[in-house]
Amino acid sequence: MTLKDLDKYILEDIRGYDHPSDFIKRDEYSVLILRLPKVNSTIKIESFAFIIEDNIVYSYNRETQEIEKLGSLASLIDTINQKVDKLISDIKKYHILIDNLEEDIYNRNLNDKFMQEWLSYKKDVSLINRLMFHSYITIEQFANRYKRELNSDLNIHALEDIKEETKRVYDLSKSALDKLENLYNFYRAKVDERMNKNVYYLTLLSGIFLPLTLLTGFFGMNTGGLPLQHDTLGTWKVVLISIILEIVFFLPFILQNLKKIKRFK
Secondary structure: HHHOOHHHHHHHHHOOOOOOEEEEOOOEEEEEEEEEEEEEEEEEEEEEEEEEEEEEEEEEOOOEEEEEEEEHHHHHHHEEEEEEEEHHHHHHHHHHHHHHHHHHHHHHOOHHHHHHHHHHHHHHHHHHHHHHHHHHHHHHHHHHHHHOOOHHHHHHHHHHHHHHHHHHHHHHHHHHHHEEEEEHHHHHHHHHHHHHHHHHHHHHHHHHHHHHHHHHHHHHOOOOOOOOOOOOOHHHHHHHHHHHHHHHHHHHHHHHHHHHHHHHH
């Protein structure tokens, strides 16, 4: 098996680093392309291409851009199994990070770093979920094609394990996305609650100064015939009127809150 033996369009797919996971069947050979996430400090995408001819597996080396003999189907299964096993532990780490973020927000630690961390986890987990969705379908197609040609029950079970583990990584990533979505909704509810309290206090403050502003504007007019203009106790009377207006304004509010307090008790 050499590169010259491959269809030119399939060769483009193998060489294309951005080609999604796919399983391509031909009469003479089959091609398995897998794009899998690699989790370190950041997520990178690794693309692998395998050519299967007469149950002999060849892998495409991206550095040398040549095809190298890998071995039997069992060797291919073992190679894929190692990579998927690592992905399970990687996605579990994201669940731990999301759980810690959830614990912080439930303890009312709402800070500016929350959205940065949330967006970072959302981006990474979404990428893993997207890649594993295509990988699972591809591995399922590969398993359906070569399940009968494996020589031992051990290899058949290993192939089924790869399918299950790939599905597990996909399900875990989907579960992590659901957690992040619920966490964001809770965060937005807490932020909205805080915003409503701020608006409430601003409204309350505006209400306090509304009668005072009305009186100030009225007695501050430069017109003749204003009441209490020549009264020596005019200022105190205006203050008394202000206090009465404040009481009239806040009395319904106080009574309403007293009813709420009684209902709560």
